[in-house]
Amino acid sequence: MLGKLIKHDFLSNARFLGPAYIVMLVIALLGRFVTWLATRKAIMDSVAPAFAHIINLLSSLLTVAFVLAPLAILFMAAVWVIYRFYKNIFTDEGYLMNTLPTRPVNLVFSKLLNALIWMLITIGVAALSWFLAVGHLEGLRNIMDQIWDTIVQLFLNNKEAIHDQLGVPIWLFVVELLVFLLCWFARFTISWYFAIAFGQLIAKNHKVLGAIGAYIGLAIASNIVSTAFMGILGKVTDTVASNGAVMQTTLLGNSVLFILITAVLYWATTSIMKNRLNLD
Amino acid sequence: MAAILECRQLVKKYGSVQALNGIDLELPAGKIIGLLGPNGSGKTTLIKLASGLLQPTSGEILIDGMKPGVETKRIVAYLPERNYLEDRMTVEQMLKFMQDFYADFNMDKAREMLTHLDIDPKAKFKALSKGNREKVQLILVMSRDAKLYLLDEPIGGVDPASRDYILDTIIKNYNKDATVILSTHLIADIEPVLDEFVFIRKGDMIRHSTVASVVEQGETVDSLFREVFRC
Incomplete structure (x- = not known):
């Protein structure tokens, strides 16, 4: 199904x-x-x-x-x-x-x-x-060459230095970055889904306005949570020495936060649809 | 025969407005039943509760012994009073959609009805008239081999000439063990096909009888309705 x-x-x-x-x-x-x-x-x-x-x-x-x-x-x-x-x-x-x-x-x-x-x-x-x-094909070729050169530089020639800066091998950092972007997108989209589901509960005759209002409220709440979370992360990163460790803590910490927010909003959205659907 | 639809002290409130006031009702399988009442009496609310689009405020509603959910949706064919068709979709795409989601959907039957009603399967919904869109929605519902058909105002928007065909379609295409619940205020049109009827007024069920019992007393459901709901 x-x-x-x-x-x-x-x-x-x-x-x-x-x-x-x-x-x-x-x-x-x-x-x-x-x-x-x-x-x-x-x-x-x-x-x-x-x-x-x-x-x-x-x-x-x-x-x-x-x-x-x-x-x-x-x-x-x-x-x-x-x-x-x-x-x-x-x-x-x-x-x-x-x-x-x-x-x-x-x-x-x-x-x-x-x-x-x-x-x-x-x-x-x-x-x-x-x-x-x-x-232009010529321009595209140039861009592709530059990308390739950068890949070679990052992945082969400066492997050790980059590893020190990022805290992990470059390939793992790229994977982490992609996961982070995926988590951000999931959190962004589900935030709107939740706002739409919640909006139809609070404003039965103005569902779109209700959704926008709910999204604004949710964005404020999310910011408070994120700020608090970053504060905690800041305390953690203060105690670690290297740039790489700071980078890793921030990237992974935020990914975990986005996953948690996504899970909570996913559950809340489906609960509203299951128990409080209001199709009038 | 066991009830296909049961309501026990069913209450539905919209904010402070009470749409259903503790309805107790048992509708048997294998019948065509009219859910009759004036506008705003609670007919659509009852049907939406049965199809799982609304949740009861209190009390319960059971379909074939189950609370509305995934299992009941498999056996319920619901025709809403709204146009739910996506404008950019063609009729044929919609048939495939129904075939994908409902194991009991009969594609041949749907195509046959479309031909009969002269509706082009390649047409997009935005190109169809309101009446033809309503006919397509009815065809989608009646092409299923469901246990319970919930038809909310199935003939409200179509011309009188099509009404006969639609009612004929309903009688011919429903499985004899299934129940059809028809909500409408066009009683004279549907009376010939009904086995039973339920009168609803302001959220209360005020009568549930067989059509035969009314006819025995020399009345019609239509005349009884006019008498009961006289303003």
Whole structure:
């Protein structure tokens, strides 16, 4: 049942985000074409000055747009995956989803996993559209070379020094960093899910406002917990000598904190869905 | 025959408003039952409690002896009064969705009904009229081989010509051991298909009888309803 939920949620996201991403890639190619036109002196000289001016302007605007586009598309995807949880569970679509023969823990997990999958896809699409619009194969090759050089430097040439700074081998640090980002994303998304579930309890006629209010309240509470936690971590790291140990304590400590917050909010969200669902 | 739906002192409050006032009710399997009452009488609340979308304030509701949960959702086919269809989805995609989640979903039966009602399976829901979306939702429900069908206002939004087909669909497609609970205020339309009826007024159950017992007294459920609920 969980597999089917994940599949259908993926398809549902694809029905909205898929066309949006295709349009974005097409616009990126168009942008590339306009920029190419603008650099062809022979073509620009042969068209009317007003038209050449428009091409130049369009080319500049599209270049700026595609530098900002990755941020915009990431923001759009984040809003979408949060909105989808609300729409699919707490509006009319919830009449279908909440009567499926499955437990709320599965519903929430399928949404959470799809949120992660679609954010990763979005990062890929943002990178691809940026490359299509303003990137160059030569530039890409340079970037890849630089990345490779950095990897060689970090993993092979300066292994010992990096190990001292980070407290662990670089490969383990990369894994820890990825785990940390994953935990942060899970905590961010489930915070919104909880706020949406809680919001429909406190504001029956204004569920969205209720959710935003709940999120603000939760963010304040989370900050207090995080500050207290960092204070405790600070006390611990004061007693350790090396930079690496401080780095490790901070990174792993925060990952554990995010996991704990995620677990508590996951439990709270599914409990509300199970015991206090209010589809009016 | 054992009850498919039981309510014991069932109370539901929305804040300070009491929607159901301690209902005791036992509905048998194998019947088509009308849940009848004016707007705001508590019909939809009762159906939502049975489908697990709401939780009782006190008392309990049992489906086939079980509290609403994953097991009861397997055997209950619920038609809400709301449009739950995702606009971007096609009818065909929705059929596959139902087939994936309900083991008792009969794809052939669903396709046959769509053809009969002249609904294009490739159409997206946003392109369908309100009436056609309601018909699709009914087809999705009646294509299941469920034990209990909960139909909340199944004919409210469709034209009179389609009502006959829909009622015919309900009679033809439900398993003879199953129970169909129909909530509506269009009593004259559904009366011919009913075995039993329940009258609800302001959260109280005021009558539960067989249609035959009313007919024996020379009345109809419709005339009785008008008499009982006269403003």
